[in-house]
Amino acid sequence: MPSRQVVAKELAEIFKIVANPDRIRLIEELRAGEKDVNTLAQILDLPSPRVSQHLSLMRAHRLVEERRDGRHHYYHLIQPEIAAWIVDGLDFIEGRMSGVPKSSIKAARRLWSASTS
Amino acid sequence: MPSRQVVAKELAEIFKIVANPDRIRLIEELRAGEKDVNTLAQILDLPSPRVSQHLSLMRAHRLVEERRDGRHHYYHLIQPEIAAWIVDGLDFIEGRMSGVPKSSIKAARRLWSASTS
DNA sequence: TTAATACCTGCGAAAACATGCAGATTTGCA
DNA sequence: TGCAAATCTGCATGTTTTCGCAGGTATTAA
Incomplete structure (x- = not known):
């Protein structure tokens, strides 16, 4: 199999892992440092087995x-x-049919880009 | 629903669309400009209905x-x-269990970052 | 008008994911 | 020891994706 194909497959794997709203929020919660399962479950309002x-x-x-x-x-x-x-x-979710107000996007960007220290 | 949750959901949608090896290769083939379906099908060696x-x-x-x-x-x-x-x-596919040689990753990066003009 | 090219759509089967929940495991503490 | 907290694992179920293919539409050309 050509190597670009292998790399594309591998890249797709990463995208698949991230392609879930809960996991995206988990990653953004962890951006500032470690947290335990319960804390994450509470912050994200999810059952802890799911987390x-x-x-x-x-x-x-x-x-x-x-x-x-x-x-x-x-x-x-x-x-x-x-x-x-x-x-x-x-950058790529604006201008899609589903109506997410720009203000929400900006708010999320601000929050998820906040200082990590 | 809190706005971060909405944004995370929307972001996950984008990741889902990209989370497929064929589509990743399609996007990279289109980076330099427009192409027609048949050309893409040939380059990527895929049946054209799939493309x-x-x-x-x-x-x-x-x-x-x-x-x-x-x-x-x-x-x-x-x-x-x-x-x-x-x-x-x-950047995030190195150091994962599945063995993709670094050289392949570098090759793909070079190819997919080539001048678009 | 017939044929060929280029592309699209719909459908069914198989594979992959998500979800909720029940029950196990490990650790801390009385 | 025995109980509770924190987390993990396994399983059944329902939902999405993917894949291959058959048949359909538009466009060009003979």
């Missing part, structure tokens, strides 16, 4: 890493720059 | 536009910058 499943998928694909401390499992992004890359994708 | 289906999905989501000339349908990217954004994603 756990998303994180384990992302871990299998080496997007996040786990650190255990007592009964808490803290997760962090292996390459935090991925959060910024995702935000860059906002 | 057509991919393009119609991308058109529905306003990633590409069509220009007809006789019996040829030429497609072009509405926002050509999306091709570069996708290439940026290559």
Whole structure:
């Protein structure tokens, strides 16, 4: 198989992992540093088994890493720059049929680009 | 629904559209300008109905536009910058279990970043 | 008008995903 | 020891995507 095809396939994998609203929000929540499963579940208002499943998928694909401390499992992004890359994708969601007001997009961009320190 | 959630959902849509090896290659082939369906099918070695289906999905989501000339349908990217954004994603495919040699990644990056003029 | 080219649409089967929930595991603490 | 908190795993179900193919529409040319 030609190498461009292999690379395209691999790239598609990354896009597939990110192609889920929960996982996008997880990544943006983790952009500033590690958080544990419960915290994430509360912030995003999701059942914790779901958060756990998303994180384990992302871990299998080496997007996040786990650190255990007592009964808490803290997760962090292996390459935090991925959060910024995702935000860059906002450039391509304006001007699509589905009505998301520009103000929401701007708000999200601002929030998700906030200082990480 | 909180606006961040809406934005995340919309972003996920874009990722879903791109999350397919054929469509990634289509976008990269179109980065330099319009091409017709048959040309794309030949270059990518895909049955033309498949190319057509991919393009119609991308058109529905306003990633590409069509220009007809006789019996040829030429497609072009509405926002050509999306091709570069996708290439940026290559930063995140190294260091994953599936063995894609770095040289292939570099080759793809070079090819897909070639001058568009 | 017939034929050929270029492309599109619809459909059914298979594969991949998402979701909710029940039950297991590990750890901390009384 | 025994219970509760934090998380994980497995499974059944429903939904989306993908794929191949058959048949349809427009356009050009003989």
